[in-house]
Amino acid sequence: MSLLSLFRKKKSTAPDNRAPSYLSGTAKTETGLADTRAAIDELSKAVKDTPEAVEIYLALGNLYRSQGEIERAAQIRNSLIVRPGLAPATKARALYELGRDFSRGGFLDRAVNAFEKAREIEGDSPEILTELAVLAAGSREFEKAASYYSKLEHPVQEAHYLARCAEDEFSYGDGSTAQHILEKALHIYPSSTESWLLILAQLKKAGSLDKFRKKFREALQKVPKHLRFVLVEGLLAESSIFGDTPNSVSASNSEKSHSFYKVMVEEIEASDPDVSMHYYGARLLQLCKKHEEASIWLEKTLMLNQNFWLARLELFNLAQDQQQLTSSFKNQLDFFVNIAHKIKRFTCSSCGFKRDKIFFVCPRCRSWHSITFRKELNQ
Numbered sequence: 109m110s111l112l113s114l115f116r117k118k119k120s121t122a123p124d125n126r127a128p129s130y131l132s133g134t135a136k137t138e139t140g141l142a143d144t145r146a147a148i149d150e151l152s153k154a155v156k157d158t159p160e161a162v163e164i165y166l167a168l169g170n171l172y173r174s175q176g177e178i179e180r181a182a183q184i185r186n187s188l189i190v191r192p193g194l195a196p197a198t199k200a201r202a203l204y205e206l207g208r209d210f211s212r213g214g215f216l217d218r219a220v221n222a223f224e225k226a227r228e229i230e231g232d233s234p235e236i237l238t239e240l241a242v243l244a245a246g247s248r249e250f251e252k253a254a255s256y257y258s259k260l261e262h263p264v265q266e267a268h269y270l271a272r273c274a275e276d277e278f279s280y281g282d283g284s285t286a287q288h289i290l291e292k293a294l295h296i297y298p299s300s301t302e303s304w305l306l307i308l309a310q311l312k313k314a315g316s317l318d319k320f321r322k323k324f325r326e327a328l329q330k331v332p333k334h335l336r337f338v339l340v341e342g343l344l345a346e347s348s349i350f351g352d353t354p355n356s357v358s359a360s361n362s363e364k365s366h367s368f369y370k371v372m373v374e375e376i377e378a379s380d381p382d383v384s385m386h387y388y389g390a391r392l393l394q395l396c397k398k399h400e401e402a403s404i405w406l407e408k409t410l411m412l413n414q415n416f417w418l419a420r421l422e423l424f425n426l427a428q429d430q431q432q433l434t435s436s437f438k439n440q441l442d443f444f445v446n447i448a449h450k451i452k453r454f455t456c457s458s459c460g461f462k463r464d465k466i467f468f469v470c471p472r473c474r475s476w477h478s479i480t481f482r483k484e485l486n487q
């Protein structure tokens with residue numbers, strides 16, 4: 109019997125199966141839904157408990173899921189799960205896919221439940237633990253997320269979620285617990301950019317200039333070279349490091365901040381800076397209103413990469429003040445400079461996603477620490 113005839117045959121004999129509460133088929137008629145459910149039931153009976161047949165059946169569920177038809181996908185898994193005498197591995201697999209269906213549909217409690225049942229059979233498989241970690245992180249259960257990543261032996265992710273726990277503790281006013289968590293995070297992953305950033309932000313907030321200098325120097329050594337700019341960018345942002353609001357540099361440009369910016373420039377200079385760090389040194393000098401020194405740093409940036417568009421734009425901006433321009437000419441110029449400043453400065457090296465705020469995990473492809481500074485406009 110072909111698949112198509114199975115679906116056709118059940119149309120006239122569909123039992124009155126009511127949709128469970130998680131179903132969202134308002135657009136579908138009840139009869140249509142019952143027909144499909146009946147067809148899936150029939151199909152599941154025809155599927156023998158051989159790996160090949162189960163594989164095809166689960167793939168059909170994945171197809172439904174990819175189309176957003178969560179209820180049909182879930183029904184396919186359930187019809188397998190309830191089958192008597194089903195091989196445990198197959199049952200675990202169906203539960204895992206059921207968890208992914210619910211996760212995709214936004215039914216997070218049900219998803220966790222399905223994954224936990226799969227885990228009871230299968231143990232701590234990397235696939236199940238990863239799904240549970242992502243769900244815990246999504247519901248802001250950072251400690252739980254960190255412990256799943258610990259089991260997975262993924263130190264980058266574990267340290268990230270420990271840092272997020274620490275950020276929460278800081279916001280509750282429990283600084284000593286937060287410090288303790290950050291120490292743990294750096295013990296697990298000494299290069300954790302997020303942890304260094306939180307430590308530095310806290311010292312800056314407390315006005316501890318000497319401690320800040322020492323830790324900033326250490327951070328420049330420990331953080332991977334290609335991520336050092338994230339430290340400066342994050343420190344320039346007054347808003348939450350992990351939040352979604354765009355950074356506002358001007359808001360943090362108070363007199364008190366200047367002494368910290370000067371310390372940062374000195375330490376950057378002593379740290380064998382690359383092209384991005386030269387640019388950031390210039391940014392900090394500009395904020396301290398040291399325009400001449402900033403120009404020198406920008407010139408150095410362009411010597412290292414002549415296509416570094418933002419360095420060129422800042423130099424152009426600085427030179428503008430020294431020119432006698434007609435107001436009409438200046439208006440036109442300001443228009444273009446404003447537009448250029450709105451270009452998103454960061455990009456994901458894995459998928460090309462662009463954003464104007466730092467990110468630690470790419471919102472599009474979920475790569476970790478894949479952020480790069482867009483030195484060239486065609487990046």
Ligand SMILES: [Zn+2]
Nearest residue numbers: 456459470473
């Ligand atoms: Zn990406």
